[in-house]
Amino acid sequence: MLLRKVHFTDVNPATWILIDEIHKNTEACVKWANDYSEKFPVQQGVKQGGLLSADLYKIYIEDLLHNFENVAQGCTIGETSVNAIACADDVALMSENPAELQLLINIAAEYSQNHHYLLQPQKSVVLQIEPSNRKKQSKSVNLTLNENPMPIVDKSPHLGILRSTSSKNSQNETTDQNITKSRRAAYSLMSAGLHGENGLDPITSLHLIKTFIQPILTYGLEVILPTSSNLLKLEKFQKQLLKRIMSLPICTPDPSIYILSGFLPIEAQIDQKALILFNNICRQDNSNLEKKLAIRQLTVKDQSSNSWFISIKKMIFKYGLPSPLQLLNCAPKSFNNKRFKYTENETPICKLCDQGDEALCHFLLDSNSRTYPTKKYFHQIDEILHLISKDNLRTLSSHDKIQIILDCTLHYTGLKGNSENIVKLDAICRQMSYALHIARYRSLDIKRK
Incomplete structure (x- = not known):
């Protein structure tokens, strides 16, 4: 049934065959007390811990999530329905009305029966959350x-975060759980030499902490945003661990710990x-649910609200960043930090033409100056391209042009008969790149004087 649903998503046939081969003729066994049971064939479900398991299960229950959305029952934030929060097989149903919640549970139970899987009774629990302003x-x-x-339980995990009957209890329970798990992870690494004296060197030990312990200690805390009392617990555990690993005295000041280790405080x-x-x-796109909620909460809620977005708003003001609504309307792109920014100006302008931003595409293709014209190089490149494959620079995309200038052998692979032309093309492209570099370097020297 999973492969049938994957087929209806218009996936590439080769990818579908690969997924089919991964789940075909698979076997599993049970490990208990360092002993293994007999192998048995796996006829249903995705692989536990597999790289594609979460995405495949999302496809498997996508129809169930659409059913929840079409029912229009349960909790809402403004006009946005939030009656179901799901990631893979971890689904949480929310409603203020018990009758509506029972309807959502019945939909999930019917879907499981139609698709031949069982809902675990031990994990299917009710968590009754009480508002903080309700006295009775x-x-x-x-x-x-x-x-x-x-x-009916007092606490239950959802997406690895321990949820309780109130926000305060959730913060306390999640903080204690993270500290306990981090301590277990530290103990498990002691056999590898993570124990301070007579163990691994400090650099390796700190790298192990940053890789295996720190993610466990801070898991999910960016969502619940713990209070100062819980931050003190986390900070105390981290400082004690770093002191023991680096063999520092107990009375070592906090700044010395962070300077020597290179770690940041928990907050x-x-x-x-x-x-x-x-x-x-x-x-995200403006049509996505998370962005709609962000715009709504930041517009409607005031500073006294307990909304997560209001806490983020205060955090943004604390670090002197632009307003959250401005960031939502014009989000910073990941490629902004990859520009060739040689100056301290906020907007790096091209030094050759003083017109566009000094990005790779503009620098190689569009930049031009009075002292350095690039037309002669493009004309020579165009002539050789016509000899190699009848291509023309005007018909090629910007990505292909940049690839030819940087390394033409990757663009024209398998052309053994035209090796001489490839060598000529590569030489001209290198001359052009070097000439651009020299022209820009001279312009910088002129402006410095």
Whole structure:
């Protein structure tokens, strides 16, 4: 059934065959107490921990998510329906009305029966969240899954983040869970030499911490944004770990720890991850759900709101960044930091023509000056291209032009009979690039005087 759904997504036939081969004739076994069971064939489901497993399962339950969206029941933020939050097989249904929530549960149960998979009763629980401004506690709700009552719990994990009955409890539980998991990860690395004295060198030890322990310690905290008391717990654990690994005295000042290790304080790490997450939202299309929610919350909510976007707004002001609405309307692009920026100006202008930004495409193809015309080189390149493959610079895309100038052998592969022309073309392109570099260098010297 999974392969059938993948086929209907108009995937490349070669890719479909590859996915089919990955899941064909697979076997599994159960490991328990350093012992393995007999192998048994896997006839259903995706591979546990596979690289494509999450994306394939999203395709598998895409129809279920569309059913939730079409029902128009459950929680809403403004006019946006947020009745289901899902990532692969981790689905959370939300509603303020028990009857609507029961309807959503019935839809999920019916979908599982039609697609021949089971919902685990132990993981299918009810988490009754109480608003902070409600003085009287609400009555417990009675919900059923396949006519079996669902247990009501105080906390439950969702996407690896431990959710509880209130925002404060969720922060406390997630913080304690991350510290516990990080301590276990540190203990598991002690056999590899991560124990300070007589162990690995400090550089290797710090790299292991940054790779295996730090992501566990800060996992999910950019979403819940812990309070100062929880930040102190996390900070205390990180400082103690760094002191032991670097064999520093207990009374070592905090700045010395961070200078020697190169680590950031926990608060700075969480702020960094939160700003990266907000930047990912800003770079989405305006039709995406996350960006719609961001615009709505930043426009409607005031500074006293507990909304995550308002917390991000305060964080942006703390670091002196542009306003969040400005970032949403004009998100910073990932290629902005790859410009050839040789000056300290905010907008790097091309030094040859003083007209466009000094990007790679403009510098090689569009830049021109009175002291250095590039037409003669383009004319020679055009003549050789006509001898090689009847191509013309006017008909080629900008990407192909840049590829020819930088390394023409990658663009014209397999042309053994025209090797002499390839050598001539490569020589002219190198001359052109060097001449551009010299012309720009001279312009800088003139402006410095």
